[in-house]
Amino acid sequence: PDAEEIPTGSLREEYEHLVDEVRRHRTAYYQNDAPEISDAEYDALYRRLEDLEAMHPEIVANDSPTQEVGGEVSEAFAPVTHLARMYSLEDVFSVEELRTWYQRTAASIENIAPGTTPQWLAEVKIDGLAVNLLYREGRLVRAATRGDGTTGEDVTHNVMTIGDIPQQLSGSGWPEEMEVRGEVYISTADFRAFNEQRVEAGLAPFANPRNSAAGSLRQKDPAETAKRPLKMFVHGIGAHTGLDAQSQHATYELLASWGLPVSPYTSLLTALEGTATKPGILEYIEQYGQQRHGLVHEIDGIVVKVDSFALQRALGHTSRVPRWAAAYKYPPEEVHTKLLSIEVNV
Numbered sequence: 001p002d003a004e005e006i007p008t009g010s011l012r013e014e015y016e017h018l019v020d021e022v023r024r025h026r027t028a029y030y031q032n033d034a035p036e037i038s039d040a041e042y043d044a045l046y047r048r049l050e051d052l053e054a055m056h057p058e059i060v061a062n063d064s065p066t067q068e069v070g071g072e073v074s075e076a077f078a079p080v081t082h083l084a085r086m087y088s089l090e091d092v093f094s095v096e097e098l099r100t101w102y103q104r105t106a107a108s109i110e111n112i113a114p115g116t117t118p119q120w121l122a123e124v125k126i127d128g129l130a131v132n133l134l135y136r137e138g139r140l141v142r143a144a145t146r147g148d149g150t151t152g153e154d155v156t157h158n159v160m161t162i163g164d165i166p167q168q169l170s171g172s173g174w175p176e177e178m179e180v181r182g183e184v185y186i187s188t189a190d191f192r193a194f195n196e197q198r199v200e201a202g203l204a205p206f207a208n209p210r211n212s213a214a215g216s217l218r219q220k221d222p223a224e225t226a227k228r229p230l231k232m233f234v235h236g237i238g239a240h241t242g243l244d245a246q247s248q249h250a251t252y253e254l255l256a257s258w259g260l261p262v263s264p265y266t267s268l269l270t271a272l273e274g275t276a277t278k279p280g281i282l283e284y285i286e287q288y289g290q291q292r293h294g295l296v297h298e299i300d301g302i303v304v305k306v307d308s309f310a311l312q313r314a315l316g317h318t319s320r321v322p323r324w325a326a327a328y329k330y331p332p333e334e335v336h337t338k339l340l341s342i343e344v345n346v
């Protein structure tokens with residue numbers, strides 16, 4: 001039905017109900033590390049909110065969840081202001097949506113730098129918890145969760161217990177100051193073994209690796225975090241002084257040379273569609289879709305990024321996401337019906 005056919009009262013009610021639902025599920029997920037619905041159900045709710053706002057821009061609240069980065073900051077931790085803001089990612093849920101994003105981004109790049117053939121990085125989307133590491137002169141001085149993107153939670157002591165994360169960078173030529181962003185996760189194998197131990201000890205097993213990684217990192221007692229099999233892969237940088245790198249992939253090489261854990265699954269590609277000899281982004285998606293459960297950790301999709309930092313800067317950000325990256329989400333493997341109870345009638 002057309003927008004005009006919906007009585008304003010019921011539209012507003014539906015809208016406020018959806019906003020409340022999204023907020024409630026965000027609190028369960030980010031604050032309590034205990035979601036009540038699956039990610040696919042949450043994504044569907046969120047998409048419905050975005051669609052409703054697109055059809056009725058006049059109802060969009062300034063503090064709508066679509067205008068903010070999702071996390072919250074618990075009072076159990078000291079707040080940390082990130083030097084550079086942390087963002088979320090624009091989600092696409094089909095190859096068609098990815099194609100639209102790709103064509104739009106390629107067209108913007110053509111406007112910014114006519115004649116350039118941009119390179120694209122395809123990465124797996126690690127299903128973990130975003131963490132921001134601050135290094136000064138090669139030394140880890142602070143670590144924080146993403147929180148609302150501006151302010152995160154101070155988890156420095158907990159992060160210091162993670163073996164993958166160097167407290168002192170190796171090699172040489174480190175920048176004076178650098179924020180390194182990445183995902184803390186529990187590997188599939190460690191998760192299985194850890195749960196078996198819990199069951200043997202008469203404890204309830206954890207539901208999934210993502211939430212136990214988040215719960216494990218956000219322990220009040222670092223000694224408790226130290227008992228959990230946490231690992232990390234880095235996938236970006238924030239503020240930096242004295243870092244000489246022109247692209248995302250060159251930065252990964254530098255970070256790896258300093259002993260930081262960089263994902264082995266990343267590919268540098270030149271197009272959405274491959275040729276007989278060169279795979280493209282779509283082939284990458286297909287390949288990792290098939291091996292989805294055979295990687296070291298769980299993934300919830302693929303991230304595509306424009307590689308050049310100059311182009312990233314020129315493309316910029318919205319209040320919530322960079323315009324130079326997108327997250328393709330694989331179709332959900334289980335289907336739930338809970339959403340039916342809050343169908344929005346538009």
Ligand code: NAD
Pocket residue numbers: 025026028029030035036037038039040042043069070071087088089090091123124125126127128129130131146182183235236300303327
């Ligand atoms: P997002 O999952 O769309 O993506 C942003 C995050 O992806 C980044 O912050 C980053 O930490 C992470 N990431 C992983 N691998 C990456 C890589 N290679 N490169 C760059 N970033 C990478 O957005 P979000 O704001 O973190 O939250 C939404 C996610 O949380 C969705 O998957 C959603 O389903 C889930 N969620 C679920 C519930 C629930 O109730 N089940 C509630 C809230 C959110």
